[in-house]
Amino acid sequence: MQFTLSELLQYRLDYHFTNSEFAKPVLLLMVTFVLIVLGGFILLISTGEDISVTLWKSWTYVADPGTHADTEGTLERIIAFCVTIGGMLVFALMIGIISESIGEQVDNLKKGKSRVIECGHTLMLGWNDKSLPIIQQIAFANESEGGGVIVVLAEHDKNDLEDTLESAIESRENALNLMGTEVIFRSGNPLVQYDLLKVGVLSARSIIMLASDNISPDESDSRMVRQVLSLKGMENLAGHVVVEMQDVDNRELVNLVAVDIAEVIVAHDIIGRLMIQCARQPGLAYILESLMGFEGAEFYLENWPQLEGLQFSDIICRFDDAIPIGVKKSVDGRVLLNPLSTLRIEQGDQIIVLAEDNDSYTVNDGTYKVKKNVSSVPQRLPMKTEKMLFCGWRRDMADMIMQLDAYVTSGSELWLFNTVPVEERVELLKDKGNKDELKCKNLVIKNAVGNPIIRRDLMVIKEVRVDRDGNSFYSGDEITVDQFDSLLILADHADQTNIQTSDSRSLASLLIIQDIQSKLLEKRKQELIAEGKIDEANSLRAKDPISEILDSRTRSLLSVVNCKGYVMSNQIVSAVIAQVAECRDLNMILSELLSADGTELYLRQVEDYVDIKRSDKFSFWDLSVRVRERREVLLGFKSVNETFPECKTVLNPSDKGVPRKWQPGDLLVVLALD
Incomplete structure (x- = not known):
């Protein structure tokens, strides 16, 4: 092949450039x-x-265009x-x-390619609809220390992420408050070790x-496992890892490879358990939301x-x-929650407490004298069968049903009301590879369809059943919404990219x-009044539905529709992730609180513990000691x-x-x- 000298030179220049x-x-x-x-010679x-003089003159001509003005002689002036x-x-x-070099550096800064020089910061890998609430919760946690640093590494454009954060800060509704915490964004792939070292x-x-x-x-969980393996392979990793998983069955994949450094949070599993607990105990939703975040009282170990x-x-x-x-x-x-009263505190043991901050509490002198109540206290009634309604469908419905089954007494009914055909549900509820029905x-x-x-x-x-041939038919059993003890409205997770549409539904x-x-209740009251059962009519109350909300901006609309029971899914999961990120031991505590096994949160009548009719006043500590006699721990009341629902509930009172x-x-x- 023939080529010219100029082509060769051009090729070499292109290669080197x-x-x-x-x-x-x-x-x-x-x-x-x-x-x-050349000019000097x-x-x-x-x-x-x-030669030294001519080279110097040549340099001055090159460095300063005005130097040649003093040159004399025609030939020398031409040169x-x-x-x-x-x-x-x-x-x-x-x-x-x-200029080009500076421009490239500025572009790299805009693209988030420069290295982060920080120590002791919180590193967030990835970006989804829980990111902003997590940033807010970590900012709450850092407030007592004057702020901190959060570094975000995601495959999104750095400018877009900064605009998203700025919009959240400037929002008039549910504005994000960083309280001195600095957020740094970098663009990159969390699976690439070079990008991880960069942040x-x-x-x-x-x-x-x-x-x-x-x-x-x-696929998302597989990606998480690969990221954990990438971190596991790094030496001298200082911090622990909090991994958000989508399917509870995949939790063990992380525990198998990195149980020493990783804490797993399964978002759907947490929300499913929260929904069940809140539906069975009206008023528990606000308490759980308060306990999960850093705004107010939270859990500490010392x-x-x-x-x-x-x-x-x-x-x-x-x-x-x-x-x-x-x-x-x-x-x-x-970690022992609500242990036996005889458990002895040994050297090195840490006390788990509910407090406003890690430096807001100390041990007192122990001189308080508890007031005794020797009157008899009525025993709690045994559990009764319940009727519950699930409106909507979730891909982890089988897990939710099994969780609920552990809570209720035998003979309780669960109605599944959604658009999924019954024949298809039977197959979906055979999850986890089981060949038999749930x-x-x-x-x-x-x-019900x-x-x-x-x-x-x-x-x-109306109930729909499936015969042996796989055909659906109405069984003749039917029910109205006023007959349920608990009602859950599940968010539609089919379209994860549009949470506002889900909240609208x-x-x-x-x-x-x-x-x-309300209309069925009013009709029933009129019937009772006509029968002369006025007291029974006045005692009728509608069961408040528990609605799952994904977008925190929907919160302001809940008061308009008089919704007293709701679960802010993404908000609560974000708060749990942030808490475990601050202290990995909290994962065991929160997991037990949301499980049907072990210690759970309950709302009890005060009459179950003291006879308030025969005694005038009791302090919170008086009740705490009486509650402890049943191996329970009093958190609040x-x-x-009070007039407003938010003011009714007091956790960790100061007096x-x-x-x-x-x-x-x-x-x-x-x-x-x-």
Whole structure:
């Protein structure tokens, strides 16, 4: 193949310019050197002066265009003019190269490609609809320390992420408040080790890995496992890892490879458990939302040597500004919530408390005298069968049903009302590779087909069954929404990219159910009044539906539709992730609180513990000791005297030793085994 010398030179120049970042500066220096030397030798020949003098003159012509104005002689002026023109071209090229280099650096900064020089920061890998709430919760946690640093590494454009954060801060509704915390964005792939090192992964205090919301759950979980393996392979990793998974069955994949560094949060599993607990206990939603976040009281662990040797029952009243709820044993690291009263605090044990901040509480002198109540206390009634309604469908419906089955008593009914054909549901509920249908010990599953946002479908809910040939038919069993003990409106997770559409459907379904309930209730009251049963008519109350809300901006609309029960799904999951990121031991605590096994949250009547009719006043500590006699822990109370729902519930009150008058209907927030 024939090629010319110019083609060869052009090819070599292209190659060096493409593969070497110093090619342009080196070429510029060479051109400058050749120009100075060439001009110096021409001046040497024309003037006969010393070589050092002519080279210096040539340099001045190149460096300063005004120098050649003082040149005398026609030939020397021509030479000076030519060298000066060459020098102007050289400096023009130099300015172009410098400008291009600066532009590239600015572009790299805009694209988030520069290295982050931080230590002890919170690192967030990925970006989804939980990112902003997580940033807000971590900002709450850092407020007492004057702020902190959050570094976000995502495959999104850096400018777009910064605009999203700025819009959230400037929002008039639910504005994001960073409270001194700095948020730094970088663009990159969390699977690439180079990009991880760029954001200080080794020096981070904690690492949050967020699931991808634009791919299938199994693919997202597989991606999370690969990211965990990438971090596991790094030496000297300082912080622990919080991994958001989509499917509870995939939790063990992370535990198998990185149980020593990783804490797994399964978002759907958490929300499913929350929905079940809140539906069975009206008023619990607000309490759980308060406990999960850093705004208000949260859980802390600390060692108190002055309490060593005491039994757990002896430390109930030893904190003026905190409530002890359990112990983390120093011997084996076990976390014991609501332990036996005889459990002894040993050396190195950490006390788990509910407090406003980690530095807001201390041990008191233990001189408080508890008021005794020797009157008999009525025993709680045994559990009764329940009727529950699930409006909507979730891909983890089988997990929710099994969780609910562990809570309720035998013979309870669960009605599934959604648009999924019954034949298809039977197959979907065979999840986890089971060939047999879902087996429940206590629940009776009843299927109904209909659209939760269509009134005529909700007026009368009819059971649909499937025969042996796989054909569906109406069984003749039907029910109205006013007959249910609990109603759950599940968010539509089919379209993960549009959470506002899902919330709109939830609100529409909520409004229709409330309207149907009120009309049926009024009709029933009129019937009772006509029968002369006025007291029974006045005691009728509608069961408030529990609605799952994904977008925090929907919160302001809930008061408009008089929604008293709701679960902010993304908000609560984000708060849980943030809490575990701050302290990995909290994962065990929160997991037990949301599980049907072990210690759970309950709302109890104050009359279950003290006879408020025979005694005037009791302090919070008085009740705490009485509650402890049943192996329960008192966290707060819900008063019937307050006007606003948010003011009714008080967790970790500040005046624990001050007696107060308790009213019939006041509720106590307790941790109990059942």
